[in-house]
Amino acid sequence: MAYLDISHLEKSFGVNHVVKDFSLPIEKGEFVSLLGPSGCGKTTVLRMVAGFESPDRGAIRLEGKDMVPLRPNQRNVGMVFQAYALFPNLTVAQNVGFGLRIAGVDSAESKARVAQMLDLIGLPMAEYGDRYPFQLSGGQQQRVALARALAPRPRVLLLDEPLSALDAKVRVRLRGEIREIQRQLGITTIFVTHDQEEALSISDRVVVMNAGIADQVGTPFEIYNRPATPFVASFVGTLTPFEARVLDPATGTVTSGGLTLNLGRPLPSQAGATVPIALRPEAVQLGRASGREIVLPATAHSVEFMGSVIRVRAEAAGQTFLLDTFNRPDSPPPQPGEPVEISFSGRDVIVIGA
Template structure:
């Protein structure tokens, strides 16, 4: 493995008696796009703020580009940061905002002007139209683009994005997140993106750090996090998950309601007769018997939600409610509540939760 560009080593943070980050470790390669994903209060923003230098770690160290920056002030770290609330300087024009970091660094006026024009070009806001505007004359999406350009203008070593899309409406969020990713790839800048929105994290990250209770629950690609969650929390937090309770029998057989599921691998730390929790993604389950599926459960339609192209069906199987998605077909009406049905899936898609 190449030498990490950004290394967060055994970092802790406590506020009084409350520990908000405990023994956090992460190595980030140069040019990588990492997302911190987790619910409110999981410590993701605190870790980001420690990397930025706004919070001092209670323990551990942070290394950027081979240099220990743990004791450095925020203005000595050469880090670009984009905030949820944009934080554009209201008294400065767009061009002055973008050039602020360069001016502070004592860069020559001509170079500032050229860099500002370059940044405005990157974020696709023409300098002639937007350069002289003030932040209050811009939409939320435009303001966040300017904030991104401002953070990138001084060519920082690391770009930190603290929930930059949370204040924007749904359409702008999607377009701007794709734009952020495309700019990040173009510039090759190492980036940490904090979000509580799993769709955002899954769609644009090289790797995701799922955080809970001040700890990294799992670090992996979106595919790994979604399909092979390491803990019950990750399985429940990322994507929609069906949890089936059943009693473990012999040879990996689990009794769920009137049906039976045979696990591909026998669980190591569970004994026969124990109650176990099995997890399944909605897209792994089919309504009716699907060719190739080796697990079938009988149930009754409990609920039907028509979502346009997709119909989400909830089926009661034993004591559990299972959600599954089927595509809308204009020729076939959706099932009705109370219908007796069968659901099928592959036992290979079943995850045993810890």
């Protein structure tokens, strides 16, 4: 059995069925993200693991022991909140030591542990230990909250959108630090976020949730490249969806908008069936390139300069294609309305749900 085994959870608030038959086994030391739009039930799952909500049905087993009957303060589960939730009347060191004091750890040991935790999050005791939360920036406060959650050596760490209240730069840096600390300590972690980039960059596995159901569970690579449902495909990353008719499932040949595409892999569908397919913007290239056998004349429609990448919306064969091209100082992007050529390979076509 998995270290943390969530099985068949159900939860309703009144007539609102927010979590439907949710199961997720998590291995020790794993970093799992629950990703989905607001209201998809991800936070409710996390709160059930923490003990702040009790499931209508289902079990949450930690090391084989059912946690559902335990109160939140008996579970030894650390939690970090979006709103930091540091105790305003306590200093940084007292905040981090709060859980240790309750656990009855003696003061010398507690002091050492607090210092160790503050070092880990890069806010050394000597400089930051005596400050109050209001004297820290948002990023620093969230680091202290992380140290506070980790200090009593919880069995599981729960992160409830911990980065959502921070500015973009701090967010990216802190997420790297969280992952680094998680690896160092080897602590089993569940991370809730609505930000797909965050989930993909930080996780061992991602659970994409939609309307209370886990649509897909997989590594970031799988989630991005082989989305199991149209929802996952549309929620994670950007893509251009198409409808295609299967010509020959054995060789993976389909037709869409008058184009015949060879996907280079067999399809589970029957000949004549309609399948949803899609292309990621980075699979389509401006101009010709070796290995991209399909070349189409197109018209550039809009050009979005995003820095390292330029996103072009182009029309070809009666379809709109999104494509990303790297910025190069010596080749300016096309002007809107300019005729261009685009190319891609059938092997890069994503078949949604296959």
